[in-house]
Amino acid sequence: xINDYNCSASDILVAIGPSIGPCHFEVDEPxxxxxxxxxxxxxxxxxxEKENDKYHIDLWQANVxxxxxxxxxxxHITLARECTYCDAEKYFSHxxxxxxxxxxxxxxxxx
Ligand SMILES: [Zn+2]
Numbered sequence: 001x002i003n004d005y006n007c008s009a010s011d012i013l014v015a016i017g018p019s020i021g022p023c024h025f026e027v028d029e030p031x032x033x034x035x036x037x038x039x040x041x042x043x044x045x046x047x048x049e050k051e052n053d054k055y056h057i058d059l060w061q062a063n064v065x066x067x068x069x070x071x072x073x074x075x076h077i078t079l080a081r082e083c084t085y086c087d088a089e090k091y092f093s094h095x096x097x098x099x100x101x102x103x104x105x106x107x108x109x110x111x
Contacts, residue, residue, distance in 0.1 A: 002070075009071030014078065017106050018091055021083030022048065022058035025095075029053060039065065 001007040032055045035043045042065055048056045060079050067077055084091035084104070092102040 010073070010076075012072050013076050014067050014072055015108075016060060016063055016077070016079045018080050018082040018084050018087075018104065020059065020085050020093065020095060021081070022056050022060065023083055024085035024093075025057050025059055026050070026054050027057055029055070031055070031057070035062070 001012055002009060032043075032047055035046060035057060039046065039062065046058045046062050046065075048058075050056055060081065064074070064077055064079070068074065082091070085093040085096045088096065092104060094101055
């Protein structure tokens with residue numbers, strides 16, 4: 001939006017739709033290392049250590065941090081906070097359904 005439409009970051013509104021939540025985005029240590037390489041100390045707030053050398057990562061907040069770094073303020077970011085893994089009635093989930101699943105889509109329009 002900034003590069004192609006010459007928008008100011010202060011005018012951009014962000015919506016992060018349903019997606020896997022921190023309750024279910026489980027990873028191993030190598031992925032955690034990559035998050036520390038990308039986010040530095042801010043990664044600490046994104047990662048929760050679990051049992052059996054597993055970790056849960058908050059991708060919702062990770063994306064908010066990236067938008068903040070691009071100049072978009074928190075008050076311009078809306079998070080659905082709906083975990084697609086948790087709600088099998090409403091959403092497909094690649095992880096929950098072991099890859100045998102559908103896809104999600106969203107439609108947005110510039111007016
Ligand atoms: Zn969940």
